[in-house]
Amino acid sequence: MLAIDGLVKQFGGNTAVDHISLDVRAGSFFGIVGPNGAGKTTTLSMVTGLLRPDAGTVRINDIDAWADPRAAKRATGVLPDRLRLFDRLTGGQLLSYSGSLRGLDSRTVRERSADLIAAFGLDDAIDRLVADYSAGMTKKIALACAMIHAPRLLVLDEPFESVDPVSAANLTDILERYVAGGGTVVLSSHGMDLIERVCDSAAIIVGGRVLASGTLDEVRAGETLEDRFVELAGGRQAAEGMEWLHSFSD
Ligand SMILES: Nc1ncnc2c1ncn2[C@@H]1O[C@H](COP(=O)(O)OP(=O)(O)OP(=O)(O)O)[C@@H](O)[C@H]1O
Numbered sequence: 172m173l174a175i176d177g178l179v180k181q182f183g184g185n186t187a188v189d190h191i192s193l194d195v196r197a198g199s200f201f202g203i204v205g206p207n208g209a210g211k212t213t214t215l216s217m218v219t220g221l222l223r224p225d226a227g228t229v230r231i232n233d234i235d236a237w238a239d240p241r242a243a244k245r246a247t248g249v250l251p252d253r254l255r256l257f258d259r260l261t262g263g264q265l266l267s268y269s270g271s272l273r274g275l276d277s278r279t280v281r282e283r284s285a286d287l288i289a290a291f292g293l294d295d296a297i298d299r300l301v302a303d304y305s306a307g308m309t310k311k312i313a314l315a316c317a318m319i320h321a322p323r324l325l326v327l328d329e330p331f332e333s334v335d336p337v338s339a340a341n342l343t344d345i346l347e348r349y350v351a352g353g354g355t356v357v358l359s360s361h362g363m364d365l366i367e368r369v370c371d372s373a374a375i376i377v378g379g380r381v382l383a384s385g386t387l388d389e390v391r392a393g394e395t396l397e398d399r400f401v402e403l404a405g406g407r408q409a410a411e412g413m414e415w416l417h418s419f420s421d
Contacts, residue, residue, distance in 0.1 A: 172197040172355040178227035187213040189379035202366035203359040205376035206404045211359040212252045219249045248317035252328040258302035262312045273320035287315040306333035327358040363397040
């Protein structure tokens with residue numbers, strides 16, 4: 172469903188993504204983990220057409236995403252990092268707008284919006300401006316907008332950040348049903364437990380490179396995902412120094 176081959180991105184002298192290759196099969200729930208600054212957002216931005224790669228290819232459903240971006244975008248729903256939404260619209264208006272942009276007729280938009288609003292538990296918020304939403308509610312409306320055109324692939328950059336546990340469980344449920352129906356999810360997250368619970372495959376990215384990828388069991392290699400992650404990311408750092416922090420200001 173998604174084939175990433177030899178992706179490279181440099182910012183000045185810094186290689187943020189260093190020949191990343193990943194294969195995500197259709198119907199997979201794929202988690203990407205990595206320390207801060209590992210290159211996860213940069214990789215996902217190149218997958219979704221938001222950032223041009225210096226080298227490498229991205230194929231979505233056998234479409235070269237950079238040679239035929241329109242076709243690739245039709246197949247993809249995206250929740251980018253640091254998302255800027257048209258937040259002077261209400262949640263309902265934003266959903267309609269997203270549906271229209273995707274070429275859906277108004278009846279389909281109405282029907283799907285109603286389903287999404289119910290599924291995401293946004294009934295009470297739908298007539299309020301998105302600018303007034305909490306961070307978690309903003310994630311939910313953005314995810315609903317990403318799903319309205321029924322894409323084959325969902326690419327979600329930290330979808331659970333700021334989302335409360337009940338909503339996260341609800342959101343996981345929605346995504347699991349989407350995958351059970353043949354959809355494919357690729358998400359990045361710092362939530363190891365969550366990835367272990369919901370994903371069937373994963374990749375650990377450190378320093379712009381894939382250090383492990385495959386089924387969850389292959390990546391864990393007999394450990395917990397968190398232990399394997401910490402090991403590959405260079406181990407835990409002993410918190411030394413900063414004795415001044417115990418001197419307290421008063
Ligand atoms: N627009 C940019 N200009 C310059 N450097 C950038 C830019 N975007 C990302 N970088 C750098 O590229 C590297 C990878 O960043 P990226 O945002 O992809 O990491 P990440 O794995 O998503 O991190 P986090 O878990 O903290 O979100 C970092 O060193 C970052 O400073």
